[in-house]
Amino acid sequence: MTQSGTTPELKRWYPGEGKVTPFRLALYALVMLGLISGAIRLFFGLGATTNLNDAYPWGLWISFDVLAGVALAGGGFTMAATIYIFNLKKFEPLLRPAKISAFLGYLMFVIGLFFDLGQPWRIWHPMIMWNPNSVLFEVAWCVMLYTTVLGIDIFIMALERWQKHDWVKFFRDIYLVLVVAGVILSTLHQSSLGALYLLLPEKMSDLWASRAIGPLFFTSAVIGGMSMIILESIISAWAYKRKPEMDILPSFAKGLGLVLLVYFAMKVTDLYARGATVWSLDAPHLAFYFELFGCVAFPALLLYFHEVRNSQKGLLWAAGIAAFGVVFNRFNVSLTSYGGYRTFSYFPSLVEIIITLSLIAGGILIFDFLTKNLPVYKSELAE
Amino acid sequence: MSKAVLIDTSKCIGCRACQVACKSWNDLPGKSTTFSDTWENPKFLDSHNYTRVLFREISQPGGDLKWQFIKRQCMHCLTPACASACPVGALIRLPEGPVVYNDDKCIGCRYCMMACPFQIPKFEWESAVPLIRKCTFCADRQAMGQEPACTSSCPTDALLFGERDKLLKEAHRRIGAHPGKYYPEVYGERTGGGASMLYLTTASFDNIGINHLGFRTDLGDYPHGLYGREWMSKVPWVALTVGSLAVGLHYLNKRRAQVQSQEHKEE
Numbered sequence: 001m002t003q004s005g006t007t008p009e010l011k012r013w014y015p016g017e018g019k020v021t022p023f024r025l026a027l028y029a030l031v032m033l034g035l036i037s038g039a040i041r042l043f044f045g046l047g048a049t050t051n052l053n054d055a056y057p058w059g060l061w062i063s064f065d066v067l068a069g070v071a072l073a074g075g076g077f078t079m080a081a082t083i084y085i086f087n088l089k090k091f092e093p094l095l096r097p098a099k100i101s102a103f104l105g106y107l108m109f110v111i112g113l114f115f116d117l118g119q120p121w122r123i124w125h126p127m128i129m130w131n132p133n134s135v136l137f138e139v140a141w142c143v144m145l146y147t148t149v150l151g152i153d154i155f156i157m158a159l160e161r162w163q164k165h166d167w168v169k170f171f172r173d174i175y176l177v178l179v180v181a182g183v184i185l186s187t188l189h190q191s192s193l194g195a196l197y198l199l200l201p202e203k204m205s206d207l208w209a210s211r212a213i214g215p216l217f218f219t220s221a222v223i224g225g226m227s228m229i230i231l232e233s234i235i236s237a238w239a240y241k242r243k244p245e246m247d248i249l250p251s252f253a254k255g256l257g258l259v260l261l262v263y264f265a266m267k268v269t270d271l272y273a274r275g276a277t278v279w280s281l282d283a284p285h286l287a288f289y290f291e292l293f294g295c296v297a298f299p300a301l302l303l304y305f306h307e308v309r310n311s312q313k314g315l316l317w318a319a320g321i322a323a324f325g326v327v328f329n330r331f332n333v334s335l336t337s338y339g340g341y342r343t344f345s346y347f348p349s350l351v352e353i354i355i356t357l358s359l360i361a362g363g364i365l366i367f368d369f370l371t372k373n374l375p376v377y378k379s380e381l382a383e
Numbered sequence: 384m385s386k387a388v389l390i391d392t393s394k395c396i397g398c399r400a401c402q403v404a405c406k407s408w409n410d411l412p413g414k415s416t417t418f419s420d421t422w423e424n425p426k427f428l429d430s431h432n433y434t435r436v437l438f439r440e441i442s443q444p445g446g447d448l449k450w451q452f453i454k455r456q457c458m459h460c461l462t463p464a465c466a467s468a469c470p471v472g473a474l475i476r477l478p479e480g481p482v483v484y485n486d487d488k489c490i491g492c493r494y495c496m497m498a499c500p501f502q503i504p505k506f507e508w509e510s511a512v513p514l515i516r517k518c519t520f521c522a523d524r525q526a527m528g529q530e531p532a533c534t535s536s537c538p539t540d541a542l543l544f545g546e547r548d549k550l551l552k553e554a555h556r557r558i559g560a561h562p563g564k565y566y567p568e569v570y571g572e573r574t575g576g577g578a579s580m581l582y583l584t585t586a587s588f589d590n591i592g593i594n595h596l597g598f599r600t601d602l603g604d605y606p607h608g609l610y611g612r613e614w615m616s617k618v619p620w621v622a623l624t625v626g627s628l629a630v631g632l633h634y635l636n637k638r639r640a641q642v643q644s645q646e647h648k649e650e
Contacts, residue, residue, distance in 0.1 A: 085632045
């Protein structure tokens with residue numbers, strides 16, 4: 001912990017704190033707009049405020065807030081597994097920021113889902129109304145429990161901040177339970193989010209309608225999580241005028257490259273095993289090539305080079321493309337792959353877009369608040 | 384035994400009495416009609432229209448055109464994908480056949496709409512707190528010993544209500560008795576694991592051109608809802624495996640690190 005003194009007040013670490021920058025102002029404006037849009041959505045209903053319809057029951061909120069958001073928040077369990085299960089302690093400085101962004105990712109998921117549900121006030125129903133046959137039932141439970149685990153984790157950091165040493169020790173003693181629970185829950189729901197689509201292969205493009213979609217979703221969630229950790233580390237270092245962890249990021253990026261390769265191999269194997277049409281020049285195939293070659297193989301290739309791994313810009317690009325690839329994959333599975341099936345088209349409404357953007361803006365603001373007020377970075381711990 | 388409806392489309396004259404009967408029994412609001420390219424109305428199933436008759440004109444081998452009237456509604460599957468999808472169990476199949484929906488459980492997630500291979504569940508988009516709406520197979524009427532509103536109103540016996548196995552026998556009898564008249568497969572007998580709505584048609588739904596309008600011909604005999612159930616049956620084992628691997632590896636790697644640092648010190 002920090003200084004052994006009894007001063008509960010921690011010193012302020014970051015320059016420029018409390019200053020109102022244009023960027024910050026824009027974030028606040030977005031959150032305000034989001035609150036207004038949310039109220040409009042709740043008051044007038046889904047039909048009036050979104051472009052969802054009977055042909056497209058699920059739209060931007062499911063594709064981005066839920067599917068992509070959870071995949072990008074996969075960094076929490078990935079880092080916990082890296083450090084506590086595979087005992088790669090040198091990556092420890094990346095753990096706490098990863099947990100914070102994971103928690104925020106799930107918070108966004110829950111809020112996004114709240115607005116997406118037709119009966120938002122019944123969001124708790126899966127707790128007492130069970131359908132063990134339903135994949136979505138399992139996802140609901142795992143997400144509930146995992147968000148609680150992440151919440152406890154953030155709470156432990158707050159306890160450290162408040163110097164409640166007894167409580168911190170209590171939680172540290174049972175910490176392995178939290179880690180194992182987090183890893184189990186994440187493995188289950190990250191893959192089950194893909195398994196939701198096992199039920200509707202007839203509505204999807206052959207390229208994504210795979211029986212192996214569960215494991216594919218899990219692996220790409222690891223990619224999403226790892227690339228977000230790299231992005232977050234470098235961008236927050238720039239924002240807070242800190243030095244990014246360039247001593248460990250290159251070898252972490254090597255790991256990301258490896259997972260990308262594994263994922264590439266899984267995708268290709270899956271495609272050939274199912275006998276899907278591999279070579280064609282129609283729109284779904286072009287999207288598929290872009291996803292697989294542009295956003296999986298290409299960043300893997302980039303990360304192969306020593307120069308890329310050891311430069312901030314190189315890492316930013318490689319991780320950025322990989323993270324984009326995961327998001328693109330979620331959109332392909334949930335929207336574009338489904339799109340060719342109906343004659344109707346769907347494009348999100350302004351309310352849908354604003355609520356999604358405001359969730360991101362709110363996430364950045366809370367991330368900023370938490371990192372400034374909780375012991376998150378290495379410099380604050382090692383004293 | 385479970386109830387079913389045999390829909391012999393060769394007998395249907397497209398009068399839409401079934402649509403009217405459905406609306407009156409379920410107390411559904413009317414909607415102003417619009418011109419459509421085939422005279423069918425309404426244009427889509429939605430939360431106010433649980434059934435509608437599709438009108439299609441297809442060319443015969445001789446060059447003639449012939450009308451096809453195909454009634455569409457919930458298929459009331461024997462293994463419904465919607466019931467496998469619903470996270471709160473709001474959709475269930477009653478042993479007597481109807482697949483029914485519980486207003487008080489639904490959270491409005493719309494996964495049933497995604498999962499249904501026949502695209503039947505519809506949402507009350509115009510409402511601020513919408514629910515799912517679909518054909519109920521008149522489960523309330525059946526509970527009173529009456530047949531569904533649509534079958535009771537059909538003037539030509541194109542809709543026949545009864546025991547599923549008896550209706551299937553009758554369907555195959557008709558196919559055998561009139562060689563060449565019917566397409567030799569009963570849609571719904573095995574489609575998607577079997578349904579309570581059994582279609583006898585004079586041509587395949589591919590030929591009629593409605594295989595992408597709720598009458599998919601590529602569904603196979605395996606109910607897609609079971610894919611989700613199979614996945615769910617593996618979940619406890621995955622949890623157990625991942626959990627024990629995680630705990631095991633944690634202690635193994637910790638021990639390995641201790642041994643390494645010990646060796647390092649001894650050197």
